[in-house]
Amino acid sequence: MSVGWADGNPVLWSVLEQIVGLALSVGGGLLRWNSQPLVILIEEKMSGQTSSDQMKVAMQGLLEWLAPFALGIFISGIIIIVLCIIGLFGAICNSRLILVIYLILHGLLVIAEIIVVIIYATQPTLMLEPAKGLLWQTAINYVSENSTDKDSVMMNVMMLSLNCCGVDNGTDFDNAPNFQRQRTYNGITITLRYPVPCCKFDSSSQPQGGCPVTFTNANSNIAYGCWRAVTSNVDNYGHILLYISIAVIALQVILEIAAIVVICTEK
Numbered sequence: 001m002s003v004g005w006a007d008g009n010p011v012l013w014s015v016l017e018q019i020v021g022l023a024l025s026v027g028g029g030l031l032r033w034n035s036q037p038l039v040i041l042i043e044e045k046m047s048g049q050t051s052s053d054q055m056k057v058a059m060q061g062l063l064e065w066l067a068p069f070a071l072g073i074f075i076s077g078i079i080i081i082v083l084c085i086i087g088l089f090g091a092i093c094n095s096r097l098i099l100v101i102y103l104i105l106h107g108l109l110v111i112a113e114i115i116v117v118i119i120y121a122t123q124p125t126l127m128l129e130p131a132k133g134l135l136w137q138t139a140i141n142y143v144s145e146n147s148t149d150k151d152s153v154m155m156n157v158m159m160l161s162l163n164c165c166g167v168d169n170g171t172d173f174d175n176a177p178n179f180q181r182q183r184t185y186n187g188i189t190i191t192l193r194y195p196v197p198c199c200k201f202d203s204s205s206q207p208q209g210g211c212p213v214t215f216t217n218a219n220s221n222i223a224y225g226c227w228r229a230v231t232s233n234v235d236n237y238g239h240i241l242l243y244i245s246i247a248v249i250a251l252q253v254i255l256e257i258a259a260i261v262v263i264c265t266e267k
Contacts, residue, residue, distance in 0.1 A: 017251050018084045024077030032063070032070035061154040065134055079109060087259060096263055103259045110252045117245050124238060125231065132167070132227055139172050144180040145196045156197045162229035163221050165198035170215070170222030185213060198222050 063070075083106050090098030120127055141151035159165055166172035173179055173194055181192045190213055199211035199220050209219030217223050 017248070017255060018081055020248050020251070021077045021080030021084065024080065025074050026077070028070045028072070028074030028077055031066055032074055057148065057150055057153040061138075061150045065131060083109065084255075087255065090259075091262060099259050099263050103256065103263065106252065106256060106259070110249060110256065113245065113249050113252070117242065117249065120238070120245075121242060124234070128231065128234065131230070135167050135227060135230075136172075139167050140176055141178065142173060142176045142195065143178045147180075155195070158226050159195065159197040159221070160201075162226055162233070163200070164224050164226035164229040165194060165221045166225050167227050168225040170194040170198050170220070172225070183212070188213075194220065194222050 083102060086098060087102040087106065089095075090102050138151045138155050141149070142155050143149055143152045145152075145156050147153070170193070179192075179195070183190050183192055183196075192212055194212070194215050196207070196212045198215065199207035200209070202208055207219070209216070211219040215222050
């Protein structure tokens with residue numbers, strides 16, 4: 001066994017990196033194939049404004065949105081675990097060839113991660129643009145607050161949970177051809193300018209201040225688009241994710257240096 005690798009801290013670093021890889025693969029797998037954690041998280045904010053069936057439909061759609069991102073996290077975690085196993089195997093077997101292979105593959109992974117981190121740190125919205133396109137399509141396909149189609153349910157859940165309206169604002173629904181605007185509300189027939197979930201609601205889930213008969217900035221969220229709400233939430237947690245990514249990269253660089261030391265000191 002190589003003393004430079006196995007008898008010092010690098011083994012600890014390698015174990016820590018494997019734990020990180022396991023966490024990424026489990027987290028990505030749950031996000032990709034299990035909606036229950038998301039359901040619990042969002043249900044806490046919904047205050048009974050949507051049924052369990054609507055929540056299931058919304059989560060199914062949300063998971064479809066997040067599928068590429070979640071799958072990327074899952075695969076990254078698996079790659080990290082496999083590379084760590086290769087590195088440890090090379091050290092235990094005292095194999096210069098295996099360590100060189102580990103060093104090259106691990107180095108390529110680190111470079112790719114650094115590029116992603118730089119892109120996110122300098123242009124965070126760039127990585128979210130595909131999601132905005134999906135959100136636009138959802139708004140365009142909107143029907144009503146009572147509709148059971150996936151787009152309507154997802155839009156309703158998003159607007160209610162994030163207290164927002166449309167993508168950029170409520171006027172986005174001017175371009176929704178299937179939006180059912182005629183309503184009978186409190187015995188009178190009204191023509192909706194915006195969906196009912198754009199209203200602000202009180203603690204008993206009732207629209208406030210005459211909404212939806214009349215929409216204003218005071219009694220509704222028509223001026224606050226859901227894209228702004230989404231990016232705001234991403235910013236809140238994105239910095240934490242960025243710091244974690246930097247820490248993981250630093251850990252990987254330590255392992256790269258350890259592998260180089262072993263290779264260079266190999267008799």
